[in-house]
Amino acid sequence: MRNVLIDRLLRLPGKTRRFRVERNLRIPMSDGVELLADRYAPEVGGPAPVVLVRTPYGRGRQLALFYGAPFAARGLQVVVQGVRGTSGSGGLFEPFHHEKDDGLATLSWLREQPWCDGRVAMMGSSYLGFTQWALAPYADPPLAALCPAITASEFTSSTYLGGGVGLRGAYEWGMGVAQPGRFRGRRNRRAMSRLPLASIGTVSSYWQEVVAHDDPGDDFWAPVDHSAGVSSVTAPVSMYTVWWDIFLLNQLRDVVAQQKAGHSPRLTIGPGAHAELRGALAASRDAFEHLSTVLLGAPAPERAPVRLWLQNGDRWLDAERWPPPSAPVTWHFGSGQLAADPVDQAPQVTFYDPADPTPTVGGPVIGRDAGAADNRAVEARADVLSYTSAPLKSDLDLVGELSAMVRVRSEPGHADVFVRLCDVEPSGRSMSISDGFVRLRPGSPLEVPVEMRPTAYRVRAGHRLRMSVAGGAYPRFARNLGTGEPAATATRMVKARRETFGGSVTLPVYQQARPA
Missing domain, CATH: 2.60.120.260 (Galactose-binding domain-like)
Structure with a gap:
């Protein structure tokens, strides 16, 4: 099950041990829909904390390699769940709209399981990070820890940055999740050049929503904006992002909201862009370090609360808060x-x-x-x-x-x-x-x-x-x-x-x- 190359790329510390995988756990939602999940757990030990990963991108090999196997082999119990309408889970995938309610139902179910000691943390990048913010402000009792990477508590202001429509990002992502692998490169460029915008991407409900609700006064997206709850999250938070991420502005607003509320979120900003492998690897390492400290009692690393990669300077800068003194x-x-x-x-x-x-x-x-x-x-x-x-x-x-x-x-x-x-x-x-x-x-x-x-x-x-x-x-x-x-x-x-x-x-x- 484990991939030696991924282990080497992740460079996670600690000795590995045997773990088991339970597939297709059926988790009921409040409306009767069942979502499927896989559980990765060390072979020995009683009830333990659970690290939840909620994803629309499938529970298969990639998620298993980056979050399941390497973490379980080092003592962390991980549950990877397909969000509504994806990877075998019931219901219809309507991006962003169900993550609060489905997340809360999943959290309640996990805490009732005999193998969970009541502590539930979350991790993941991009949409997987959004699912954390869609749940954390409303969790009672609170989550044990969060590791939102290359993401934000709301995506709307990124989609309509400055009041315009983020054409390429919204269209390509919407089409990518609607029909994975079918729309890329030149085909996308030709489609995006056509008018009206509602005539393209008709198979993507998300894209159609984006162009139908672009007016600044439209409150259609208000229910999926969880930024107001960021300051109320008391769980220890470690955030990772990269300088050319599409959600950078929003994620830094989340950091500032946490700081103003008196919390001490950890922040690392590395080199690269949203979908690069080096960012995904660094985000996984950051999550493992944070979760090992919070859930397993590992020594806290000696590092500043804020670490920034100085582009074209090839060095890390340390600071106590964002933004740093300038x-x-x-x-x-x-x-x-x-x-x-x-x-x-x-x-x-x-x-x-x-x-x-x-x-x-x-x-x-x-x-x-x-x-x-x-x-x-x-x-x-x-x-x-x-x-x-x-x-x-x-x-x-x-x-x-x-x-x-x-x-x-x-x-x-x-x-x-x-x-x-x-x-x-x-x-x-x-x-x-x-x-x-x-x-x-x-x-x-x-x-x-x-x-x-x-x-x-x-x-x-x-x-x-x-x-x-x-x-x-x-x-x-x-x-x-x-x-x-x-x-x-x-x-x-x-x-x-x-x-x-x-x-x-x-x-x-x-x-x-x-x-x-």
């Missing part, structure tokens, strides 16, 4: 320049054509193209404005939260603003550091605040910083057609005339970078 420094951009001192901000006119939408490269997406990427081809387009600094005289460490303010006027008033900060190498490569997106509506003020993605990044001496401003980032975000019509049914496109008067970006300058 000095906010505002730089100004206009007329092609980016500088610490004010610069000329005369208006520059560009045109955004939804029939030829401004593309984007890299970034927080799911796929091999995720992460930092060279932006030169995009920056060369006539619909993109770039502002570049002089070469830096010394290394500059940016660690923490970033924000921008762009002065822009668009006609028509329905428009988007996409900003990106890049590291321009002496060779000319313009590599992504951070970005942000905002959807404008008629009556929006001239000054547009943009929340950008947090980072920990070293810009080396001799390199330059570059801010770019565009009217879109397709297909990461659905193009703005310029009419304000509902995303699900809109087909008419209007070309926009834009006046950009420069702006500013506030950078978190880290003063105390030291090897961890």
